Amino acid sequence: MSLVEDLTALKKTAVERINTAGVDVESLRVKLLGRKGELTTLLKGMKNVPAQDRKTVGEVGNHVRQTITNLLAEKKAAEEVAKLNKQLASETIDVTLPGSSHVVGQPHVLQQIIDEIEQHFLGLGFKIIDDTVDSPEVETDEYNFERENLPKDHPARDMQDTFYITPEILLRTQTSPVQSRSLEKHDFSKGPLKMIAPGKVYRRDTDDATHSHQFHQVEGMVVGENITMADLKGTLLSIMQALFGEKHQIRMRPSYFPFTEPSVEVDVSWNEVTPDMKPEDIEWIEVLGAGMTHPNVLRMDGVDPEKYSAFAFGLGPDRFAMLKYGVDDIRQFYLNDIRFLSQFNQKGN
Structure with missing residues (x-):
């Protein structure tokens, strides 16, 4: 072949x-x-x-x-x-079957409280100072203490003992440095300064049910002509009622802070207050400190205390969240337990 x-x-x-x-x-x-x-x-x-x-x-x-x-x-x-x-x-898909559900996230409960505070103060004409831009968490001793009328030998520093990186650099104990930096830049010819400064702060506290070495703070300040204690009380009453309800009241007790004079501790009524309620039936709980800004603080920030007056206050979102939701241990907010955090749904469902 x-x-x-x-x-x-x-x-x-x-x-x-x-x-x-x-x-x-x-x-x-x-x-x-x-x-x-x-x-x-x-x-x-x-x-x-x-x-x-x-x-x-x-x-x-x-x-x-x-x-x-x-x-x-x-x-x-x-x-x-x-x-x-x-x-x-x-792999044919039955389009008549129900779809898979997805868990939708939500802001942390502390962020929810901070957002409520910010929204309220925005409605009052305050501006929100972003602390990550205008004041770092790592601060200088000058802005954290000395500008707040706390010189190096002041005994009140013991109440705000913090973490030092060097003798002059530390983790801030309050967001007050944001106020000082804002005052340095503010042009009063354009009107008063109305601001709040939310952020994280640090103190050498022993962690327990009511204390943490790190927590959140929202400090507020109003600086202008003829600012009075009445302005401070009205502002604080409005934020307390916004957070806890319109039937809650506040009371102001004399206290001492180096950076305010006069200074007050502010309590909010634990129960709702009605017109027929006797004073002894109102239950009070301390929630914040406030006062008229000390002239020395204004002077160190370049503001004439003879012409301008100011009030300042400090709110604790962590404490407010504990009061508002009945949480008995501040450490719960930082354990990242989704079972705990999912209870605080903004939509209420």
Whole structure:
């Protein structure tokens, strides 16, 4: 049998083998077209073909190779389609089934309190000073203490012992430095300064149910002409009623702070106050400190205390959250227990 006949016979049997159901296409390709495959073996016989016949035999060989290659490619493509259809059939989605639920996050309960405070004061015309821009948590002794009328030998520093990086660099104990920096930049020809400064502060307290070495604070200040204690009381009453309810009242008790004079401790009524309620039936709880800004503080910040007066106050969002929601341990806010935090849903559901 001539080589042309052998090639023609190989083409016929190859077509039959390729069209066989379940054939392994890759294995068959190697057997037919590989370096030791059947077609390659036949074509090695070209050396025995007379020179005048080699062109004809070569064309037949190329035709057989191309035919086999095309058929194998078609077979492989058909197998891929069948495989994909089978996979799609097994992964069919029932669109009538209910969708998977996803847990939607929410702001931390402390951030919710801070947001409430900020929104209230924005409504009163205050501006929010971003402490991360205007006053870092790592502060200087000058801005944290000395500008607040607390020189290095002042005994009141013991109440705000903090973490020192160097003798002059420390973790701030209050957001008061934001007020000092704001006063340095404020142009009083454009009106009074009304601001609050929320942020994180640090003190060397022993952690327990009511104390933490780090906590949040919102300090506020109003500086302008003819600012009085009555302005301070009205401002604090409005924020307390916004947070706890309009039937709650406040009372102010004399106290001492180095940076205010006179100074007051502010209590909020634990229970709702009605017109017919006797004073002895009102339960009070201390919530913040406040007062008229000390003239020395204004003077050190470049403000003339003979022309301008000011009041200042400090709110504790952590403490407010404890009071508002009946939380008995401040450490719960920092444990990142989703079961605890998910109770404080802003939408109330």
